[in-house]
Amino acid sequence: MAQEIKVPTLGESVTEATVGEWLKQPGDPVQRDEPIASLETDKVAVEVPSPIAGVMGELKVGVGDTVEVGTVIATVEEGSAGAAKPAAPKVESKDAPAPSPAPAPAQAKAASGDESIAMSPAVRRAVLEAGVDPTQIKGTGKDGRLTKEDVLAAAEAKKSGGAAQAAPAASASPAPAATGERREERVKMTRMRQTIAKRLKGAQENAALLTTFNDVDMSAVIETRNRYKDLFAKKHDIRLGFMGFFSKAACLALRDVPSVNAYIEGDEIVYHDYVDISVAVSAPNGLVVPVVRDVDQKGFAQIEKDIADFGARAKDGTLTMDDMKGGTFTISNGGVFGSLMSTPIINPPQSAVLGLHRIEDRPVVVDGEIVIRPMMYIALSYDHRLIDGREAVTALKIIKEAIEDPARMLIDL
Template identity: 70%
Template sequence: MSTEVKVPVLGESITEATLGQWLKKPGEPVAVDEPIASLETDKVAVEVPSPVAGIMGAYAVEEGATVNVGAVIASIDAGTGAAAVPAAAASAVAPAVTSTAAPAPVAASENSDLPLSPAVRRLVLELGIDPSKIKGTGKDGRLTKEDVIAAAKGAPAPAATSASTATPAASAPTGARQEERVKMTRLRQTIAKRLKSAQDTAALLTTFNDVDMSAVIEARATYKDLFEKKHGVRLGFMGFFTKAVALAARDVPAVNAQIDGDEIVYHNYLDVSVAVSAPNGLVVPVVRNADAMSFAQIEKAIGDFGAKAKAGALTMEDMSGGTFTISNGGVFGSLMSTPIINPPQSAVLGLHRIEDRAVVRDGQVVVRPMMYLALSYDHRLIDGREAVTFLKIVKEAIEDPTRLLIDL
């Protein structure tokens, strides 16, 4: 007897997803509620748990296929031990490896117990790395592309391949031009559509300023150890900027508002979408009621979201809503950028890298740790005067953090 595994309800208004990766192979034992597949929706990756304990049965769809909510994607057979995989099921385990693939790496990747995503599997084949000998840093110990690349850099050069097993690629002349086509993930497609929609719909404009980070850096250096000891979380820059945005939004409410048809919706709360990097692209989980949170609460919330994003565990609820976005490109080394708003929001604050620059203070040229700030906004709702005022308040609060304490 077998039990069907169906695509679960994915969230409001979401009716389909892409089967991104199988996490269990036919014939492997499965525990109840153990994830057996990963689905990619428009916003996040969702794991499909097994409804019962048993043996993983045949796949009904392959990786990369589009599936609707309620569709059957696999079956769980009764039993507790490893079962032989039928030939038909084995052929559906993954897209067939073409005859041009090198036999040795293929055997290593298919015989490994580690679940490999299509991108990782392809990289393993290209580099000739045995995935069973690599320690994965992804969720549940899964391998990431970074794990494979790091292992390849530290591994000795592979032995020369015999003529009987050499691939056409191996015999290609040095410097051969190659191309690879990879289908965009559903998340990447959605990101592309939303960003283009923002450009087509909103009247986007960006205003810039720079901020002296000396006071914040000094405060962090003075209190970071005590802060972490008391709250169990590191004191970062995002807490300061989030509090500064909350302060500025009180004086310039249009920046925290949105257009809905022919009406303007003003929010008396601040839900900050924090752009963080995830394996499949940039995602923006929401720190809710950030204006009422302490530094420690803000830092903890952002840290938790970062960890969940890296593990691919963000939920629909984590991503929904948001009235304003903060995007920190500085962690990747960006000096300056013009961020695009996250619809239906009307503004986004871009942070950039901190670098020592010569500035004039009291008639003297001095060196200060400076950062460029960029505020992109929808000019249909926010006037230039309001945007400049908002950014100026943020700058003043960062350069004199006491303003955050006395609400000035």
């Protein structure tokens, strides 16, 4: 008996999603509660589990199709999961690009035979561009699936003289050599990327954006971190990073300059007596901003644990809608990618965002002498409709002073 698989409830005010990836194909064995598809919503990817054990049946929609909550997207034939049926043709989206006449070797099949490797469109493109064998790469994503980072790491290892990949089996008609011709590829934007584009453009159109800068001597924080990192890790089972310091420093600034922790709604200003910090983290489909709740009430260890958990789940694509709700202020760390300076864009309806950047040794003047110090540029972008320049500069200065003298965070100065 066939069981219909429908699009589940996706979250508050979310009524539709895009089919991002089929994790099972017709004829594949399926266990109860095993994910069979990944749907992309405006903010997160949602996996659709099978309600029964059996064999994957018909796929009603294709990758890239937009589906509403309650729509039947597939069927599962109830019965023994081991008695797999012959695989039916894969449903493709009408918007999906036509398959290449000469696909990369081992792209879609595992080395052991005909077991398909589940790869998202982004990972599949990375495999094609890098020219690596996905069957030889250990996946670090959920359930061992390949991520784009896995593919890029394998490509880098190959370039730097890593183990040579096994030569593909000889085919009847080898792929033609590159002729140097210029090519273009059209790829439909994911729902998440479309939403990111709309929100960022909306922030520019609706807010009066301005950015103020400062630089921070990171010597004291680095010294403190080096002195206590081993004890911290042993006691709390988490690495002591820099985000904990900047999160607590931001709490001091937001308390003293409450407009930076507020937002405009109609003709009113909404102030918060709590601090929920949205932390920008990189996910395979784009930048996401999960929220660390009540940062002003948490210690360094819990803040670091929350951020580490969000980072891991963003990579695996397991963040939920609830993880993304709310947020009164955002911290974006472009320094992990090597950024020296930037003007971050606020995350509506918030009114301010703190941008962090890379640390580099620079000559500075201290007590009349030129010395070399580890310096970081920091930026505060803000909505000038609500936050005056004096308030923005003051808030950034408080953050700078707290980082340069971490004891301020302990004695609440």
